[in-house]
Amino acid sequence: MSNLDKFISTLSDGYAAKGDFIVLGAAMLDGNPVPEASVKIPLKTLNRHGLIAGATGTGKTKTIQVLSEQLSSKGIPVVMMDIKGDFSGIAKEGEEKAFITERHQKIGIPYQTKSFPVELMSLSSQNGVRLRATLSEFGPVLFSRILDLNDTQAGVMAVIFKYCDDNSLPLLDLKDIKKVLNYITEEGKEEIAENYGKISTATTGTILRKIIEIEQQGGDIFFGEKSFEIDDLMRIDENGQGYVSIIRLNDIQDKPKLFSTFMLSLLAEIYQKMPEKGDVEQPELVFFIDEAHLIFDEASKVLLDQIETIIKLIRSKGIGIYFITQNPMDIPKGVLAQLGLKIQHALRAFTANDRQAIKQTADNYPISEFYTTDELITSLGIGEALVTALNEKGIPTPLAATMLRSPMSRMDILTDEEIAEINAVSKLVKKYAEEIDRESAYELLNKKLEEAQKAAEEQATIEETSQQESKEPGMLETVGKSVAKVVTSASFIRGAFSVLMKMMKK
Template sequence: MAQDESLFIGASRKPDDSYQSSEQLLLKYANRHGLVTGATGTGKTVTLQILAEGFSNAGVPVFCADVKGDLSGIAVMGEAKDFLLKRAETIKLDPYEFQEFPVIFWDLFGEKGHPVRTTVAEMGPLLLSRLMNLSDAQEGVMNIAFRIADEEGMALLDMKDLQAMLADIAERADEIGRTYGNVSKASVGAIQRSLLVLEQQGGNHFFGEPALKIADLMRTTRDGRGAINVLAADKLMMNPRLYSTFLLWLMSELFEELPEVGDPDRPRLVFFFDEAHLLFDEAPKALVDRVEQVVRLIRSKGVGVYFVTQNPLDVPDTVLSQLGHRIQHALRAYTPREQKAVKTAAETFRPNPDFDCAEAITQLGVGEALVSTLEAKGIPSMVQRTLIRPPASRLGPIDDGERKEVMAISPVAGQYDENVDRESAFEMLQKKAAAAAKAEEEAARREEEDDHGDSGRRGRWTLPDFDDDDDDDRRSSRRTSTRSRTTTTRRRSSNRQGVAEAAIKSVVRSVGTQVGRAIVRGILGSLKKGR
């Protein structure tokens, strides 16, 4: 492991076109963040590669996104090629040694690396709302959903959990509104549509378990080198919302989990945002404010953040002002916007009297860059025209076989590869709905049985007022109904009832024993004989 206190970036070019002094990045100030910019094909990826190599050799773990697949070569030993050897000789890099580096491949889709997942609960309502650009009312509904899920013990792990929870609170809107405020179906519908966009971009791969442990990104090897975590981002680039969701979540997790360390002698982790413009394109102000806040405060956690993008104008001024290290590759000035970018980049450097910075930016060759880093006491160094050093690992991508070999010996092999779908809000709400449906069906069945029972009782033949005691209500109802019949019916009933039967009914009402009932049967028998 290298014991130096700085990383060798390259050799600076002097007015006589010789390369004598070297440009260094002091590890003590590496957590002050940085910016690597330049047009396509000017060497940004190689610069990112040599920085990652240097940090790894210094014992600092690295996380970076591999947009085109070229960065994967850092996992295998480099090969001696004429142009690499020539550059090493030009900048007096002696010895120029090749080596392979400890790499862990990650992939949100689980195809070219170990899957990266987090839970909806860990993402939180605030970050999700900002990423989906929800209105205040919609953000309030999102907070209510998380609050109720927590109170009712329903874990929000994946997207279907959150979608089911939102549907549930929409159905219970009246009940919930009395405690937490209005939950409109329009707001729930808008959130569901935003979630659908995120899901179609691959959000269902990102949300779930097992969730990524931040500690697994901060591993070091037995020989003291820092692990280089490479995120396969070629497919992810086609889903910008998911990419920005992941990057911002990861930075937020680092900020929340890591303790304060002040200014250590070297960073605890270095984080590279490749294609950084995807994080800010059409981003709501609340989201940009969050990025600025994290970048400003995460330095005290010992984390360095480096943005890699084509144009310095891609990064908002509020974030740009926090970046102490600058590596500017060539820019073209064919359009008014590009001309403005060249001017902006030139003005951010500490001037060098040996050359015109704005002119030099448009004349840099492949592998050349204007470099300014923080020197002693955190003062920016004078900008230098620098030839970037050649990498020690392979320049270019590795094949699928080599990637599988690296993944097989990974320290996290088998830890994240299988998705775990334990019982959470979606399953619990399904059971709740099934139980409610069963209870409703049972109630309907009992009601139907009761209706059939009443109908049987009404059709049963009995003598007047000979029903059971518990049928008093029914007898009262029937007597009321009988009194309300037509006059003709009352007349026929009166003709059939004789004086003797009226007397018998009076006797029966006053008799409650077996003897009384026997006497009644005897009287009835004598009446029949008399007839």
């Protein structure tokens, strides 16, 4: 058997699929594509997560586009976290050019142009579907992370959330949390100390400053209602194609904590709300997370453990998560070990550290008798990648240097006019355009403080009247002023507020 025949036999057996699958391209031998060695990925393994890595300019974005197109065509919705803003062209048909036709002739796959259903979403004020979440949905751990709080400050944040839960004070937006911080520092200081322990005013002051900082970075736009519903990520259009939801993040590149914390919150919510699926023939939803290192940078051990747990468990809900980064070493080992599909574009070796990273990357791939992996990684062309996946039995496939197919949709971004056209017909844009400001911690605490003030003033009036009736006429004015001074002091108001709270609880 010739080396070519052996190669075709090995790759054909390794990437054989009895069920439905997507086709990435054709495996290459000695730099030439072999159409008979088609690289197929079974749909039933796509909830086992994956990695798309490679240096800038090697074709990662086009690979994500190809994968998203294939998934959408199979009726699988896609969510794309688009940091660089270069993915929106999937909404429009591509243009057949000579180099694309030639490539597809080489890999033995007919080329056609096609567009796909798209929703454009934003965490900021960009045009599109407004993504919002409440503070309660984030919870104290994730909110502490976005504020970059230390352990002591994070402990205070946990107390704040517990106090609000105990007293039915909804935390929806940033003005709610700011109001609660002011309250526990002033009027409610004694109540908090009695029930939850003393809290330093220096600590609450630091937290408040950090909240104001994130407020200035756009947090006031993101936190609040109407909260985004995860079901709206799982839509199918009238032609049976899955919607591609593009979360446009190019205007918050300097705010990675907002992006990464939102993503973790979204995944946690999906995990909590989605039913168990077990072994499925195809995933319910697939995430592509660009610049994935932003999630893991500066993450504490606790948060890394949470991420690893979510990644491990969410696949049982039929959710696939794919990380896109320049270097696979950006992904923690505990997460990297759970990834089924790995697509490695070229890496560049400029320094000794680069060469060491390439050697480590090569060690993460199956040994191949057809390739010298660490050498091949540096010589791959644009639109070429090393691929290894899981077959239908969950066994890793042979390593395949692959010439990837070209996207069917536009390989460029949308114009402002085209973005406006998509948003104009979007049902979700209309659904989430309305901002809701229902009664929450801010309004409820203000109301209770007003009631406490009113109660204090009424008590002051009663005691002043009593004093006037019991004193000589010459002393009434002096005593009345003294009583008024006492009863309107901050300590008296706090006492009256405490009494009122106890009465309300009864």
